[in-house]
Amino acid sequence: MRKILLPPVVFALCLTGIIVANIYDLIPIALLSGPIRYGGVILILPGLALPLWGARLFRRHQTNIVPYKKPDRIVTTGPFRWSRNPMYLGLLLLLLGVAMLYTTAFSFVFPLVFFLIANRWYIPYEEERMHEAFGDAFLSYKARVRRWL
Numbered sequence: 001m002r003k004i005l006l007p008p009v010v011f012a013l014c015l016t017g018i019i020v021a022n023i024y025d026l027i028p029i030a031l032l033s034g035p036i037r038y039g040g041v042i043l044i045l046p047g048l049a050l051p052l053w054g055a056r057l058f059r060r061h062q063t064n065i066v067p068y069k070k071p072d073r074i075v076t077t078g079p080f081r082w083s084r085n086p087m088y089l090g091l092l093l094l095l096l097g098v099a100m101l102y103t104t105a106f107s108f109v110f111p112l113v114f115f116l117i118a119n120r121w122y123i124p125y126e127e128e129r130m131h132e133a134f135g136d137a138f139l140s141y142k143a144r145v146r147r148w149l
Helices: 007-023 034-060 086-102 105-134 136-144
Strands: none
Touching: 007 086, 007 105, 034 086, 086 105, 105 136
């Protein structure tokens, strides 16, 4: 099952959900108004940067990026110094930024769904695989660096 819905697919479904819900005014209750909505752009920028940076580091360290494949190495540089999951964090920030731009309360359901799926499904599975592959080295990293921030 984990092989079927890769994180980018879940992200794309959530992003599509935000856009479609707002195009069709499914639940048009405004949560934000005025210039604060443009704060979404501030979230979108790191939301784009973190996954790209993380993917680049994975390539540099020659480890796979596919969650269900066996991990090759522990990457602890770059954003992995302060988050064990900067790529998920970036995708979440992207969804939150887009939700802020649309301003409707329903838009924020989709980042929440993404967070719950990542936090309860993907990340525990990946952490289990990391522990199996790297043992105490991963436990030490896990003790030093928080899951999200």
